[in-house]
Amino acid sequence: MSAPTHPRPHTETLANGLRVTLRHMPGLKRSAAALRVAAGSHDVPLAWPGLAHFLEHLLFLGTERFPADQGLMTYVQTHGGQVNASTRERTTDFFFELPPTSFSAGLERLSDMLVHPRMSPDDQLREREVLHAEFIAWSQDALAQQQFALSDGLSAIHPLRGFHAGNRDSLPVSQADFQQALRDFHQQFYRTGQMTLSLVGPQSLEQLRALAEQFAAVLPAGDKVAQSAPPSLMEGETTSYQQVAERRLDLLHTFEALPESSAEALAFLCHWLNSAKPGGLLAHLRKQGLADRLEATVLYQFAGQALLHLAFTAPAETPGALREQLRDWLGFFAAQQDWPALREEYAALLQRQQQVSSALQLARLDSEQRDSGLSESGVAALKQILQKIGAVDNFSSHWQLPAANPFLRAAEPLANAGLIRGQTSAHRGLRTFAQDRSRSRRERSPMQFSQALPDNSAEGAMFLRWQMEATATADLQARLQRSLRDVTDDARQAGVELSFTPTRNQWLLKLIGLQDPLPVVLEHALKNLTQIDADSALSEQEQPLMPIRQLLKVLPERCLQSLPPSDDIGHLWTTSRWDGLALGLNAQTQAAMGLALSRIPGMPDNQLPILPAPVAEHRWSHVETDSSEHALLLFCPSATREIADEAAWRLLAHLCQAPFYQRLRVELQLGYAVFSALRQIQGRTGLLFGVQSPTAPAGELLGHIQRFLEALPALIEQHDDASLIEQRQLLAGQLDASVLSRKDAAEWLWQAKLAGHSSDYLARLTAALGQLDRPALLTAAQRLIRADGGWLCLANSVGPGAPWQATK
Known part of the structure; x- marks a missing residue:
């Protein structure tokens, strides 16, 4: 089935000058x-660098009408x-997503905080410390500094060369001149003429327009203020420069006086520069x-100016x-007459992406x-851009246009399934759900085609899990990921999110998106995973992550048992066992x-073991990071795998989120990366707390x-019975099929399968939440404090000793 074309948004300017775009999408849940x-x-x-960023932060501190605990973020x-x-x-963006029933109240809070921000000196001093912590992290982050250094070749007077994040020195809160500048900036720019409001949802256009008018009614009206034009990006006649570093070459091209359609033209050019298809630039360079x-991106664009960045990894x-x-390639590309085939494919992939967008x-x-594509005016702009870059007229003959994305159109399945090394015909004894049903087969299939999600949507999901006899070496993991690189890109463009995660001895292939291309995407993915070629062995240099993100990346593997490493891909596949779950197909x-199912490597097994029961222990895992900042994650799994315990843990996480942020970030000012959330990892439900300081x-x-957790019973007692019921209902409402996205529902049901729950998991969880009373919640809090389900701590420093046990 073909997914419907998404309509263009309705655009208009309201009477008070607010520009609005409205998109009615009846299939959306939010x-x-x-x-x-x-x-x-x-x-x-110029005297107050960081002022715009500082104001953005201040707007979230609450208003007289909606204090912080009732403001937009908490709501x-x-x-x-x-x-x-x-x-x-040159822009500041505010954005949020909510269930339709709560959406109007969210808009009300957004408009109020824009008009009536808190500007008290104490609030400003506290928030400045948060910005200063961000500044310290930014100044010590290698990737951030690398990005900042890209502007070194620009004119010294262009604002791109300046510092704009804000810190203690640039934000003198106590000075009257600064306070006046802060008020002036807010009054000058935070008015209707400077704003564009975009609303998307299942509501009708009339309902969305009414919401926009209610939002606009409280905003100060005013005409658009012309933003000052910047100086030239570079001085003299030079328009480009390069930066050379180890395993990296950065080429930067500047543009002046570009036409309005240059944004779509540059996006189109970057897309084809980044293509790795045979015959293209990147394939030839490899x-x-x-x-x-090669990664081509537009770093900056305003008032006819643009800065195009071409980053080459592992250059000669x-x-x-x-x-x-x-x-040479740019010359070949420029010689194509208006790019009709490439424009058609580009428009198709943009449409596909919109079909699966939230x-x-x-x-x-x-x-x-x-515009969603390259218009005729965009074609003219692209020709001008290519001329400015310096595309040659006499180019080589070996170039060719990239092959069409096989997933954007109906494609024939791959011929000759074949077997991987060590596999026998017995491994192919798999049947589809339809074949099993038609033959009245009673045995349970390892690939479960679940009816937990209705099949009347254009989207579906599939999860494939293998249990291996060993852990893949780091080199093998890199080769596996690299083997899927091109398939993943093509799948994403066609509306399918493809990911492969080899986490110790549990390997997971996940496909979520439009149903039409799912079968052929799965075929290509399995072929590439089982036939790793020599090119797959090439390594790529990963971009460094901030410490807290490094901890988050390794958290799933630290929740599993460590097994001996192996790089024998053939043996790993043939000795593996697999099962899977398909939803909404x-x-x-x-x-x-x-x-595709006949090509799944390994032995099908419909009785793969679920995780062992939780153990009350304190485990500490030390993760090395290249940063002087301190980062810590604490994962607290539920005491058992019972649905009742999961319901209690979910409500505890719901009650903790805002107070934890308020305590550690706002009051203690430990750092800007502070969060708490419920997280499901390998079927294990737990509370996750994270801080970087x-x-x-x-x-x-x-x-x-720990002190925050010890105060949990008191936090619960602060809620009277009516408040607890309200919070419980809010949480249960998030499980409602009318607001739960298909992707989120599929992820939850997969985690339920890993935990050993049945397909009616969501209904049972909703029922358990409805039965959760105060005594049960207080009991769960005590079990959390005692670490009955075990605590796992990841940090970029060694453990503190007993009761913590070092683990890998």
């Missing part, structure tokens, strides 16, 4: 708002939504050993040859106000899965978390 303010870091007075979190903001060079990876020692190949993703896309898709060591961070 609604989203994205507000763009045409003012950013480059619009502040969205308690209703299971998402919320964030971002300050860029073949010639000139570079292993002489970058001149690489630049020559780039110009409400929040669509709202943010609409706030960009870009209609009969047509199930039938099309037959050939520039000053407090891991032992101190752990002490703060």
Whole structure:
């Protein structure tokens, strides 16, 4: 079945000057708002760098009408939504997503905080410390510094060369001049003429327009203020420069006086520059050993200016040859007459991506106000851009346009399934759900086609799990991931999210997205995973992560038993056992899965063991990070795998989220990376607490978390019976099929399978929440405090000793 084409958003300007885009999407489960303010870091007075970013932070501190514990962030979190903001060079964005029933109240809070921000000196001093902690982390982060250094070749007077994050020195809260500048910036730019509001949801256009008008009614009206034009990006006639580092070459091209359609033209050019298809630039560079990876991005664009960045990983020692190949390919690309085939495919993949986008993703896309493809005016802009870059006229004959994405159109299945080394025909004794049903087979299939999600949607999900006899070596894991790189890119463009995670002895292949391409995507993925070629052995240099993200990345593997390593891929596959879960697939898709299922390596097994029972122990895992900042994660699994315990843990996590953030980030000011959430890892449900701090060591961070947990019973008692019932109902409402996205529902049901629960898991969990009373919740809190389910702590420092046991 073909997914319907998404309509373009309706755009209009309200009577008071607020520009709105409205997109009615009846199939969405949630609604989203994205507000763009045409003012950013480059619009502040030169004397106060960081002022725009500082104001963005202050807006979230609550208002007289909606204090912090009732403001937008807390409201969205308690209703299971998402919320964030971002300050860029010339724009500031605020965005959130909520269930439709809660959406109006979220908009009400957003408008109130924009109009009536808290500006008290004490609030400002506390929030400045948060920005200062961000600044310290930024100044010590190698990747952030690398990105900042990319502007070194620009004119010294261009604002891209300046510092705009804000810290104690640049934000003198006590000075009257600074306070006046802060108020002036807010009054000048935070008014209707400077704003674009994008709303997306299942509501009708009339309902969305009414919400937009209610939002606009409280905003100060005002015409759009012209943002000052920046100076030239570079001085003189030079328009490009390069930076050379170990295993990296950065080429930067600047543009002036570009037409309005240049944004879509540059996006189109970057897409094809990044393509790794045979005959293209990147494939040729790899073949010639000139570079292993190319990433083209637009770092900046405003008022006809643009900065195009081409990052080459593992380049040749002489970058001149690489630049020559780039110009040669650009000449070939420029010679194509208006790119009809590439434009058609590009428009198709953009449409596919919109079909699987969330409400929040669509709202943010609409706030960009870009066409979905390359228009005729975009073609003219692209020709101008290619001319400015310096594409040559006499190019080589070996170039070719990239092959069409096989997943964007109906494709024939791969021929000759074949067997991997060591596999026998017995491994192919698998049948599709439709075949099993037609033959009245009674045995339970290792691939469970679940009816827990209805099959009347364009989207579906499939999870494949292998249990291996050993842990893949780091090199083998890299080869496996690399083997899927091109398939993953093509699948994403076609509306399927493909991921492969070899976590110790548990390997997981996951596909979520449009049903049409799912079977052929699965076939290609299995073929690549079982036939790793020599190119797959090449290594890539990973970008460094901030410490807390490094801990999050390794957390799943630290929850599993460590086994001896192995790099014998053939032996690992043939001795593996697998099972799987398919959700929301209609009969047509199930039938099309037959050939792909016959190619799954390993032995099918419908009785893979579930995780062992929780053990009351304290485990500490030391993770090395290249940072002087301290980071810590504490994962507290539920005391048992029973549904009643999971319900209690979920309500505890729901009650902890806002107070934990308030205590450790706002009151103690330990750092800007502070969070708590419920997390499910390998079927194990637990509370996860995370902190990254520039000053407090891991032992101190752990002490703060433990004291917070010890105060949980008192926190529960602060809620009267009516409040507890309300919080319980809010949490249960997040399990409602009418608001739960198909992707989230599929992830939850997969975790339920790993934990040994039946397919009615969501209904049972909702029922358990309804029966959860105060005594049961207090008992769960005590079991959490006693670590009855065990505690696992990950930190970038060694453990504090007993009762903590060092583990890998």
